[in-house]
Amino acid sequence: MMKNNNYKIKGCLLLFTLFSFMAVASNQVKGVRVWPSPDNTRVVFDMAAAPEHISFSLDNPDRLVIDLNNTTGSSSLPPLSGESALIKSIRSSGDANKMRIVLDLTKATKANVFALPPTPPYGHRLVVDLPDDQPVRNLPPPSIRAARDxxxxxxxxxxxxxxxxxxxxxxxxxxxxxxxxxxxxxxxxxxxxxxxxxxxxxxxxxxxxxxxxxxxxxxxxxxxxxxxxxxxxxxxxxxxxxxxxxxxxxxxxxxxxxxxxxxxxxxxxxxxxxxxxxxxxxxxxxxxxxxxxxxxxxxxxxxxxxxxxxxxxxxxxxxxxxxxxxxxxxxxxxxxxxxxxxxxxxxxxxxxxxxxxxxxxxxxxxxxxxxxxxxxAPPADSLFAMQRAKEHRVSAGESLSLLAQRYNVSVDELRNVNQLTSDSIRIGQTLRIP
CATH class of the missing domain: 3.40.630.40 (Zn-dependent exopeptidases)
Incomplete structure (x- = not known):
């Protein structure tokens, strides 16, 4: 009886090992998504299971090679979603237990390849980040000028x-x-x-x-x-x-x-x-x-x-x-x-x-x-600050014509910019000066 039990245990272990191998070996690429941004392109390979991968770059021409172990390979990938100026094409080859993916690139880039665990709504993923070596264009330093945006x-x-x-x-x-x-x-x-x-x-x-x-x-x-x-x-x-x-x-x-x-x-x-x-x-x-x-x-x-x-x-x-x-x-x-x-x-x-x-x-x-x-609260060198600075708070004895003369503008301009229906103004009123 003991001998039969040993055979059963060994048989179960063998079947477990076989099924485990088949489960790992059955990994496959289920989808390919390309997400371009101004200074980086992300390529996401949706996988059936956690990927085993190695990657390396080649030049003349520039390309990134990714080898997926324990993955059923074929000469065709799932339909591609998205495109990027950094990527000419994505192709694949392989056999029953290994798949090679090649990203043909328009220029050299330092690729970062890593796996991500399932996060709803996505499952296992292999992610490729391709940074663009063009720097983000910065605005020139603000000069000492008024009326900036x-x-x-x-x-x-x-x-x-x-x-x-x-x-x-x-x-x-x-x-x-x-x-x-x-x-x-x-x-x-x-x-x-x-x-x-x-x-x-x-x-x-x-x-x-x-x-x-x-x-x-x-x-x-x-x-x-x-x-x-x-x-x-x-x-x-x-x-x-x-x-x-x-x-x-x-x-x-x-x-x-x-x-x-x-x-x-x-x-x-x-x-x-x-x-x-x-x-x-x-x-x-x-x-x-x-x-x-x-x-x-x-x-x-x-x-x-x-x-x-x-x-x-x-x-x-x-x-x-x-x-x-x-x-x-x-x-x-x-x-x-x-x-x-x-x-x-x-x-x-x-x-x-x-x-x-x-x-x-x-x-x-x-x-x-x-x-x-x-x-x-406008920044000091902005157009908003300039507009706010050109305001006048009406004091006792001041009239619209007097203010027009003081600021060298017409009464009509003062009336229009402040949406006044008459020349009457009151003490404490704030007027915009055109």
Whole structure:
């Protein structure tokens, strides 16, 4: 009896080993998705199981080779989704237990190949990041001139293979944030004195650190990150606005001080004075602390304006700005706010957030709030600041004709720019001077 049991055990082990081998060897590529962005292309191979891979680059011509072990190979891949200027073609070859994939490239690039575990709605993936060696084009340093545009960096949350939260109907957060961001950018660009800069211009993935770097590279006066909230139950609803927590801000300032090679970038024009920022650490820290304080106050003020406008068109989940240690808010040198436009996990709000008309209302609401914020507290060298400076508060004994003579403009111009129906003005009234 003991001998028979040993045979049974050995037989079971053999069958287990065989089935395990067959399961591993049956891995295959189920889909290929290409996500291009301005300075990086991500290629995602959807796999049936966790991939075993090695990769290497070749030149003349430039190409990336990926060998997948224990993968059924064929001369054809699944239909390709997306395209990129970096990739000429993607081809494959192989046999019953190995597959070779070759990416023919238009130029050399330092590829990064790695596996990702299942994350709904995706299963196992093999990811290839192909950075473009063309640097992000930065705006020229602001010259000492008046009337510059206020730059608002607009970050559409998630994107590409990162769908964000998923609503009850299967709708993705990334498909809510991008349309709102694009409409907000259009409204800002139509406003004289303001300029929008889209952090993410299309449906592709950007690491959270890259988002703040892009905003900094464009010398943004404010970063607005748009998201949709979610919870494990469908009941929570409403919009909220988040700002950087003091603890996270202090930590990031410390990290900045350690990165001496970036001090000239982070300290701005003051870097011309603080030449040796490594040895003048306390002075550099003082400057960064002042920058952090200004950014946090500015962000809190902007957040309040946004909440005031959102309250007119949506239910508020939180009526005060909330402080958090969120990655996209981590830059203490850039005023940053994160706007949760509603709960995608709430069925009624998901339907509302999917609506084009509601998305337009949200974009308009955000624009109105940001415009009012910068009218109240404009950057010193901006057009908004110049317009605000050219205002006059009426004192006793002053008349419209007297002010027209003082500022060398006509009475009609004063009347028109201030939308006056008569020449009557009152003490304490603020007049814009054309």
């Amino acid at each position: 206020i730059v608002v960096a607009i970050d559409a949350g998630h994107g590409g293979e990162d769908p964000g939260s998923i609503g009850p109907s299967g709708f993705y957060e990334k498909n809510i944030t991008l349309p709102i961001a694009k409409q907000l950018a259009q409204l800002i660009d139509r406003q004289p004195g303001m300029k929008a800069m889209m952090v993410r211009t299309n449906d592709y993935y950007l690491h959270v650190n890259k988002r703040t770097e892009i905003a900094r590279g464009q010398q943004a006066d404010l970063l607005v990150s748009i998201h949709a909230d979610a919870f494990t139950s469908p009941q929570p609803r409403g919009a909220s606005v988040w700002v950087l927590s003091l603890r996270r801000a202090t930590t990031e300032v410390g990290r900045m001080l350690e990165q001496t090679e970036r001090h000239s970038e982070l300290l701005g024009g003051v870097a011309e004075i603080i030449k040796d920022s490594a040895n003048e650490r306390y002075l550099a820290q003082t400057v960064l602390d002042l920058s952090m304080n200004h950014s946090m106050v500015t962000a809190y003020q902007a957040a309040n304006e946004v909440l005031q406008e959102l309250d007119k068109i949506a239910y508020l989940h939180k009526r005060e700005p909330q402080a958090a240690s969120l990655g996209v808010l981590k830059a203490p040198d850039i005023p940053s706010i994160l706007v949760e436009v509603g709960f995608i996990s709430n069925p009624k709000e998901e339907a509302l957030l999917k609506s084009g008309s509601h998305q337009s209302k949200l974009a308009t609401s955000l624009f109105t709030a940001l415009k009012r914020h910068f009218e109240k």
